[in-house]
Amino acid sequence: MSTMVVIGFMLIALMGLPIAFAMGLSAIVAIWLSGIDISIIPQRMMYSVNSFPLMAIPFFMLSGELMIKAGIIERLISFANALVGRVRGGLAHVTMLSGAGLATVSGTAVSDASALSAILVPSLSKIYDKGFATAIVAAAANLGPIIPPSAAMIVYAFMAGPSVSVGGMFMAGVVPGLLITVGFMLLCSWITTKRG
Numbered sequence: 001m002s003t004m005v006v007i008g009f010m011l012i013a014l015m016g017l018p019i020a021f022a023m024g025l026s027a028i029v030a031i032w033l034s035g036i037d038i039s040i041i042p043q044r045m046m047y048s049v050n051s052f053p054l055m056a057i058p059f060f061m062l063s064g065e066l067m068i069k070a071g072i073i074e075r076l077i078s079f080a081n082a083l084v085g086r087v088r089g090g091l092a093h094v095t096m097l098s099g100a101g102l103a104t105v106s107g108t109a110v111s112d113a114s115a116l117s118a119i120l121v122p123s124l125s126k127i128y129d130k131g132f133a134t135a136i137v138a139a140a141a142n143l144g145p146i147i148p149p150s151a152a153m154i155v156y157a158f159m160a161g162p163s164v165s166v167g168g169m170f171m172a173g174v175v176p177g178l179l180i181t182v183g184f185m186l187l188c189s190w191i192t193t194k195r196g
Helices: 002-014 019-034 040-049 053-070 072-084 090-103 109-127 130-141 151-160 166-195
Strands: none
Touching: 002 019, 053 072, 053 109, 053 151, 072 090, 072 109, 090 109, 090 130, 090 166, 109 130, 130 166, 151 166
C-alpha cells in the first residue's frame, strides 16, 4: 500500500502538479483502491484537529500580523532602542530585544523572522555586513518557539496528553528564553567589539 502511494505521488508530481495536490491525490487514490469507505475521511480529519489548545496557534499568528499592520512593532523597536541603542552594537541589541518582545506575542519563529527582517535588515545591513545582519535576525527570530506563548509548546503539550500542561510549559520557557536573549546580546557585544 505504501509503495503504491509513493509511486502514485512520484508520477503525479512528475506530471507537473503542485506537491500538495500530488500528495493529496495519491493518498485519496490509495484509500479508494484499498476499499476503505471515503466518507469517514472528513470525520477523521475533523476529529484530529478538533482541539481547544490547537486553536491558539492561528490566533497567535493573527496577533502577530495585527501587530505588524498596526505599527506596534515599530513602537517595540523604538522602546528597545531607548533601552540599549546607545551602547556599542546597539542595533544588534535592539534586534535581540525586539525579537524577544515579539516572541511574547507571536509564538512562532517564521512570523518573527518575517516581521524583523522587513523592518530591521535594511538598517542592519548599513552598519554590519549582510551575513552578520541576517544571523542577528535569524537568532532573534528563534526566540519565538522558546519564549511563551510558543506554538511548539502548545503542540507538544497537546501530543503528550494530560500529563503535560500548557501552562507548565509556558512557565518553564520564561527563564531559558531570557537567558538565551542575554547570551545573544553578550555575543553580539563581543562580536561588534572584536570587529570594531
